[in-house]
Amino acid sequence: MSKFFVLLLGVLASYSFAADFPVEQKNKAFTASSLKVKVGDTVTFKNVDAFNHNIFSLSDAKSFDLGSYPQGQSRSVTMDKPGTVEVECSIHPDMKMTIEVAK
Amino acid sequence: MLNFIFIRKLAVFFMMICPLAVYAEEQAASKPEAEEAVKPESFPPKDSPAAAIIRGETAFKRYCILCHGVNADGKGRAAKNYDPKPANLRASDKNTIYKTMIVTKGGAAMGRSAFMPQWSEELTKEQITDVVTYLNSIAEHPPKD
Numbered sequence: 001m002s003k004f005f006v007l008l009l010g011v012l013a014s015y016s017f018a019a020d021f022p023v024e025q026k027n028k029a030f031t032a033s034s035l036k037v038k039v040g041d042t043v044t045f046k047n048v049d050a051f052n053h054n055i056f057s058l059s060d061a062k063s064f065d066l067g068s069y070p071q072g073q074s075r076s077v078t079m080d081k082p083g084t085v086e087v088e089c090s091i092h093p094d095m096k097m098t099i100e101v102a103k
Numbered sequence: 104m105l106n107f108i109f110i111r112k113l114a115v116f117f118m119m120i121c122p123l124a125v126y127a128e129e130q131a132a133s134k135p136e137a138e139e140a141v142k143p144e145s146f147p148p149k150d151s152p153a154a155a156i157i158r159g160e161t162a163f164k165r166y167c168i169l170c171h172g173v174n175a176d177g178k179g180r181a182a183k184n185y186d187p188k189p190a191n192l193r194a195s196d197k198n199t200i201y202k203t204m205i206v207t208k209g210g211a212a213m214g215r216s217a218f219m220p221q222w223s224e225e226l227t228k229e230q231i232t233d234v235v236t237y238l239n240s241i242a243e244h245p246p247k248d
Binding site for chain 2: 051052054056058063064065067068090091092093
């Protein structure tokens, strides 16, 4: 039983260390051009523009596409591998940002 | 003696002027060619299909190649992320109206991939028409409409 609580505390501790980094998509740009996070951290992208944005990355450290979404909505992605993640918007080719994911 | 000095000065004057005159003549001769290279008449009229194709290709290469590829064959660098895969637009059998609608409204509205954005938010009607005109121009089987 005590082992269970130790395990539970361990899991809770690991969760408590994971942080959420908010980034806005504003005026066809990300509000942060670069970000440093750790493995397990989440980055949340909120669209504050009056038109749709998309979020995707083709990086080896994290390849994803969170789709397109309108003003007021957010999409999150959790970084599960160390490395450099280049984030882009498929609708606005000039929108780019870099996330450095450390161990 | 005075005449001799005057004639010598005149000769020196002409010797200085002659190279300048030759240079000016060369410049005048080369000018029409330079102007011809940028003559507006060398571009297709704004409302012509040829102009629409040029504008459409520019828009396509800015907004669409990520998924559809520079050759419009569906092999863009982001294609690996998607299922269904981006359409091979060269091989498309869709007509102009369909292409215009899917570019304007996005894939989800047309029962196709939801990853195809609703481009009416980013592109003008003219740009969408231009992109479709460009796609029809490179299609293996151009629509008859």
